[in-house]
Structure formats: C-alpha cells, structure tokens
Amino acid sequence: xxxxxxxxxxxxxxxxxxxxxxxxxxxxxxxxxxxxxxxxxxxxxxxxxxxxxxxxxxxxxxxxxxxxxxxxxxxxxxxxxxxxxxxxxxxxxxxxxxxxxxxxxxxxxxxxxxxxxxxxxxxxxxxxxxxxxxxxxxxxxxxxxxxxxxxxxxxxxxxxxxxxxxxxxxxxxxxxxxxxxxxxxxxxxxxxxxxxxxxxxxxxxxxxxxxxxxxxxxxxxxxxxxxxxxxxxxxxxxxxxxxxxxxxxxxxxxxxxxxxxxxxxxxxxxxxxxxxxxxxxxxxxxxxxxxxxxxxxxxxxxxxxxxxxxxxxxxxxxxxxxxxxxxxxxxxxxxxxxxxxxxxxxxxxxxxxxxxxxxxxxxxxxxxxxxxxxxxxxxxxxxxxxxxxxxxxxxxxxxxxxxxxxxxxxxxxxxxxxxxxxxxxxxxxxxxxxxxxxxxxxxxxxxxxxxxxxxxxxxxxxxxxxxxxxxx
Ligand SMILES: Nc1ncnc2c1ncn2[C@@H]1O[C@H](COP(=O)(O)OP(=O)(O)OP(=O)(O)O)[C@@H](O)[C@H]1O
Numbered sequence: 235x236x237x238x239x240x241x242x243x244x245x246x247x248x249x250x251x252x253x254x255x256x257x258x259x260x261x262x263x264x265x266x267x268x269x270x271x272x273x274x275x276x277x278x279x280x281x282x283x284x285x286x287x288x289x290x291x292x293x294x295x296x297x298x299x300x301x302x303x304x305x306x307x308x309x310x311x312x313x314x315x316x317x318x319x320x321x322x323x324x325x326x327x328x329x330x331x332x333x334x335x336x337x338x339x340x341x342x343x344x345x346x347x348x349x350x351x352x353x354x355x356x357x358x359x360x361x362x363x364x365x366x367x368x369x370x371x372x373x374x375x376x377x378x379x380x381x382x383x384x385x386x387x388x389x390x391x392x393x394x395x396x397x398x399x400x401x402x403x404x405x406x407x408x409x410x411x412x413x414x415x416x417x418x419x420x421x422x423x424x425x426x427x428x429x430x431x432x433x434x435x436x437x438x439x440x441x442x443x444x445x446x447x448x449x450x451x452x453x454x455x456x457x458x459x460x461x462x463x464x465x466x467x468x469x470x471x472x473x474x475x476x477x478x479x480x481x482x483x484x485x486x487x488x489x490x491x492x493x494x495x496x497x498x499x500x501x502x503x504x505x506x507x508x509x510x511x512x513x514x515x516x517x518x519x520x521x522x523x524x525x526x527x528x529x530x531x532x533x534x535x536x537x538x539x540x541x542x543x544x545x546x547x548x549x550x551x552x553x554x555x556x557x558x559x560x561x562x563x564x565x566x567x568x569x570x571x572x573x574x575x576x577x578x579x580x581x582x583x584x585x586x587x588x589x590x591x592x593x594x595x596x597x598x599x600x601x602x603x604x605x606x607x608x609x610x611x612x613x614x615x616x617x618x619x620x621x622x623x624x625x626x627x628x629x630x631x632x633x634x635x636x637x638x639x640x641x642x643x644x645x646x647x648x649x650x651x652x653x654x655x656x657x658x659x660x661x662x663x664x665x666x667x668x669x670x671x672x673x674x675x676x677x678x679x680x681x682x683x684x685x686x687x688x689x690x691x692x693x694x695x696x697x698x699x700x701x702x703x704x705x706x
Contacts, residue, residue, distance in 0.1 A: 237262055237263055239263055239285060239359050240282070240284050240285075241263050241265050241266070241283060241287055241355070242265075242268065242277055242283040242286045242287070243255065243258075243266065243267050243268065243288075244268050244269075244270075244271070244273075244274040244287070244289060244305070246269050246270065246289065246293075247289070248269070250289070250344075254287065257348055257351075258355075266281075266283070271292060271304065274286070274305060274309075275308055275309070278312060278316075279312070282316075283316055284316070284362070285316065285318075285355060285358055285359055285362070286309060286316055286317070286318045287319045287321065287355070288306075288319070288320055288321070289302060289321055290302030290303070290320055290321070291322065299329055299332070299333070302322070302333070303333065303336045306318055306333060306336040306337050315365070316362070318337065318338045319338065319340045319341070319355065320333045320338045320341050321341075321342050321344050321346060322343065323343070323344040323345075339358050339361075340358055342354055375441060389426075389574070390423075390426070390430065391567055391570050391571050392567065393566045393567050394564035394565070394566040395564075395566075396559045396564045397559070397564050397567055400427075400557075400558060403556055404431060404556060405434065407556070408430070408431045408434035409435065409436070410554075411435075411437075411525050412553045412554050413506075413525070413526040413527070413550070413552070414428075414526075414527045414528070414554050414555075415528045415534075415551050415552040415553075415554070415555045416428060416527070416529040416530075416556050416557075416558060417530055417531070417534075417555060417556070417557045417558070418529075418531065418558030418559065419531055419560045419606055419677075419681050420531050420605065420608070420673075420676055420677075420683075421606035421608030421609060421673075422558040422559070422560055422561070422606045423558055424489070424529035424530075424558055425487075425529065427558060428442070428485075428487045428489070428529055429442060432484070432487070435525060437483065437484050437525055440481075440482075440484030440485075441484045441485075442481070442484055442486075442487055443480045443484065443485070443487065445458070445459070445486070445487070445489065446489045446490055446698060447488055447489065447491050447492075447493050447494045448490035448493035448683055448684065448694055448698065449490075449694060449695045450494075452497060455501075456501060457470070457474060457476070458477060459477050459478055459502070459505075460505070460511045460512065461473070461475045461476030461478075461513040461514070462476075462515050462516075463514070463516040464515075465515065466515025466516070467514070467515070470514075470515065474513075476513065478505060478522050479522060481524045482522050483523055483524075484525070485524060485525040485526070485527055486524045486526055487527045487528075487529070488526070488527070488528045488551075489528075489529050490531075491551065492532035492534060492542075493694075494543075496541075496542060496543075496544075499547050500544065502547065503544065503546055503547045505522070506550050506551070509522050509523065510522070528551045528552075531681035532681070532682070535548070560603070560606055561603040561607055562602045568610065569590065569595050569598060569599065571607060571610055572598050572610060573587070573590065575614035575615060575618075576588060576590070576617070576618050576626070579614065579618040579619065580618055583618075583619070588617075588618055588621055588623075589624075589626070590625065590626050591627045591628070593627060593628045594617075594625075594626050594627055594628050594630070594631060596628075597628040597633060598633075601633050604674070604676075605674075605677060608673070612669055612670070612673075613631055613633065616632065617630045617632070668700060669700075669701070671690075672690070675690060676701075
C-alpha cells in the first residue's frame with residue numbers, strides 16, 4: 235500500500251501518541267511511535283523517515299524543553315534534511331525561536347487543531363521533497379557539465395595549421411566575456427567550440443544554455459526565450475522559465491542565429507543590449523547576466539543586404555567573429571579525426587578499433603567532405619561497424635566514387651540509388667542512408683537547412699531531428 239510518507243512520532247504521553255496515530259493513519263500516513271528521545275534516535279538509525287513530529291518535554295517534572303532541544307540537535311547530526319516539527323504545551327515565542335535555532339522546521343502548540351497540524355505536516359513534506367528534487371537536479375547538472383567538459387578535454391583534434399590558429403584564438407577569447415560569433419559550414423564544429431569556449435571561460439561553473447534558433451517557431455519565440463507567466467495564454471498552465479533566465483550567470487548559445495525570425499530580431503536585440511526582459515504576460519522587468527555565443531553557417535553580411543537579418547543585431551553579436559574552416563581546407567586533420575571516430579565507435583561496441591589502410595587514408599584525405607566532420611564521423615562509424623576485414627579499406631568507406639582516387643569513368647553516383655552501398659557488398663542501414671541524403675541536400679543548398687528541409691518535404695525541426703542535431 236502506498237502511503238503519503240513515513241512519520242516518526244515522539245512523545246512520552248501514550249494518549250497523545252494514540253490520538254496522533256489515529257489522525258495521521260486515517261490521512262494515509264505510515265507512523266512509528268516512540269516515547270523517549272533515546273528510542274527516537276534508535277528508530278532514526280534503523281530507518282528513514284519523511285518527517286519527525288516530536289514533543290519538547292519528556293520527564294513529567296521538566297518544562298524547560300532541554301531534552302527536546304537536545305533531541306533536535308541529535309537528529310540533525312544524523313540527518314540535516316528530514317523535516318522536524320515540534321509540539322509543546324509551552325508555546326511561548328522564546329521556545330519556538332530556540333527550537334528553530336536548534337534545527338526544527340516548524341512548531342505547533344498543544345492542544346493542536348487537527349487541520350492546522352495536517353497543513354504543517356503537508357507543507358513540510360512538500361518543501362522537503364522539492365528541496366531534494368532541486369538538489370538532485372543540481373547534481374545531475376554538475377555531472378552533465380562534467381561529461382561535456384571531459385568530452386571536450388580529449389576530443390578536440392586540431393593538427394592542421396589552420397585549426398591551430400583557430401584554437402589559439404578560441405583559447406584567448408574564452409577567458410574574456412566578449413560576444414563571440416562562430417561561422418563556418420555545417421558540421422565544422424561550431425557547437426563543439428561554443429561548448430569549449432564556455433567550459434574554458436570564467437563562467438564554466440554556471441550552465442551553458444543552447445537554443446537552435448532554426449527550430450524555435452515564430453509564435454513561441456518569446457515564451458521560449460523569455461518565459462511566460464501562468465495564464466499568459468491559453469496553454470500557459472504554469473509559469474515557464476525562458477532560456478535567458480536559465481542561462482543567467484552562464485553562457486547563452488544561439489545556434490543558427492541567421493534563422494531567427496525577422497519579426498523577433500528586434501526583441502532579441504533589446505534584451506542583448508539592455509540585459510533586461512519581461513516574461514510573456516508579466517510586467518516585472520528581470521535582469522540577466524549572460525555571455526553570448528552565436529553560430530551560423532550563413533553569410534550574415536549578405537543576409538543584412540537581403541534584409542533578412544538586422545544590421546544592429548549583427549553588430550551586437552559579432553564583437554569577435556571566428557571562422558571555423560571546412561575540413562577540405564585542413565586535410566591534415568582528416569586522418570587523426572577518422573582514427574578518433576573509429577576508436578570511439580569501437581569502444582562503444584567493446585571492440586578494438588580497426589586500422590586504416592594506406593589507401594583508405596588517401597581516399598579520406600582526397601575527399602572534399604561537404605558535410606565536414608559530422609559526415610566524416612558517420613562514415614567512420616559505419617566503416618568500423620560494417621568492415622569484415624582486418625583493416626579498413628577504401629571500399630568500406632562508401633565514399634561517392636567520383637571522389638575516390640584511381641576510379642576512372644566514374645558516373646554520377648550522388649543519386650540516392652547508390653548512396654551508402656559499400657562496394658564490398660555491405661548494405662548501409664536505412665538510418666545511415668537517410669543521413670547521407672540529408673547531408674547531401676544540406677550541402678546542395680550551401681548549408682541552408684530551411685531550403686534543404688523544404689526540398690525534402692520536411693519541417694525544419696523534423697529535418698534537424700533526423701540529422702541528429704539538438705533542437706532546443
Ligand atoms: N576538432 C574536432 N575534433 C573532434 N571532433 C570534432 C571537431 N570538430 C567537430 N567535431 C565533431 O563533429 C561533429 C559536428 O560538430 P558540430 O555539431 O559542433 O558542428 P557544427 O558546425 O555546429 O554543425 P552545424 O552547423 O550543423 O550546427 C560533432 O560530433 C563534434 O563533436
């Protein structure tokens with residue numbers, strides 16, 4: 235039988251224990267009865283209680299409350315979370331204050347009113363459970379943050395001169411609080427570097443909140459970014475905290491910034507300029523302290539010329555602009571990246587990573603990688619999983635043969651019919667075929683996800699989802 239919670243009752247008066255037991259059990263609580271402080275501490279040692287309801291005086295001749303105060307202290311030594319509610323016939327303010335100072339959470343005077351006692355118990359249980367929940371979330375957050383940081387520690391590969399320069403700049407910029415705009419083609423590592431900047435910034439103890447601006451619909455933009463109050467609109471059943479508020483003290487990463495609906499760009503600009511906003515439906519102005527990191531694969535100057543992006547917003551976000559070069563312009567990184575993806579995939583399946591044949595290394599280096607590192611990642615994952623031999627050969631890579639070296643008379647193999655079909659007879663999975671199509675379509679439209687999605691009859695958010703990208 236499920237109960238509302240387990241309560242430990244401590245009182246030397248048997249009649250009071252019986253009356254309380256009857257009341258609390260009828261309300262759905264499970265109760266344990268003890269008559270002395272020693273018995274209460276022994277019970278607390280044996281099992282976990284959700285709340286302790288205790289008397290302050292135990293010997294008939296004392297009214298000082300000292301035994302009770304000592305019990306509260308002993309309870310607190312063993313457990314600093316369990317709510318403790320004190321009952322006493324000596325309900326003076328002084329007694330109430332000293333019980334609270336000793337660690338009690340609330341106080342009720344005997345003889346008690348049932349409704350009042352039940353309300354106190356209920357409130358204390360609710361409070362304790364939300365405090366626990368919040369502790370859990372904080373811990374989970376810390377762990378997630380740690381995972382991201384660990385991930386960043388070993389994973390960034392930058393052998394090429396081009397990436398060495400970029401990394402040096404990023405390391406320098408990370409220490410400042412300046413707004414950063416990361417540009418570059420899809421899959422070049424903009425999101426990774428955004429996380430890296432935050433993780434190496436003085437704000438790394440606070441969260442980085444990401445928003446994929448391409449996936450936020452125009453109608454929900456304000457509520458998503460600034461939050462809303464309860465009842466602000468029909469579906470607003472409770473107060474919602476927006477991304478700005480969540481990022482307070484940390485960094486806000488606006489990915490695909492070029493896709494911010496034009497009608498909303500002014501609102502975004504205002505918050506970025508004033509560091510102030512109001513929740514939808516609310517009239518209280520809230521201050522926010524964030525470090526802004528944006529990313530885009532679009533040419534924002536061109537977008538300004540075409541009047542799809544506000545010039546003043548561009549000036550606001552690009553204090554420091556860093557371009558992440560496409561993989562074809564840093565070919566020295568290709569093989570080390572490929573090896574690291576093989577190692578990661580192999581580890582995932584508890585296998586040893588397969589070595590890359592010399593010919594495979596040449597094929598990888600010669601290929602132009604329109605989908606950049608993301609594409610390389612998928613290719614290597616598939617190769618590690620599907621390869622039958624002792625090493626990975628060029629066929630297992632399944633690269634479009636127009637790009638593979640020493641392959642004369644190649645025809646146009648970029649059509650879906652031949653996509654992903656390994657020449658060693660291995661058939662690619664549906665998921666990897668789909669990814670390949672999505673990536674090709676993206677590069678066909680020069681990284682414009684909106685156009686690519688449209689051409690495939692997908693919504694922008696469905697396109698992102700299938701691409702395996704975060705949609706926040
Ligand atoms: N230098 C690098 N070293 C190791 N892994 C990398 C590097 N750069 C990118 N990656 C990996 O490549 C993948 C794609 O990177 P990311 O998602 O950051 O690209 P992006 O530029 O943000 O893409 P998009 O424009 O589509 O949002 C990720 O799995 C990322 O971890």
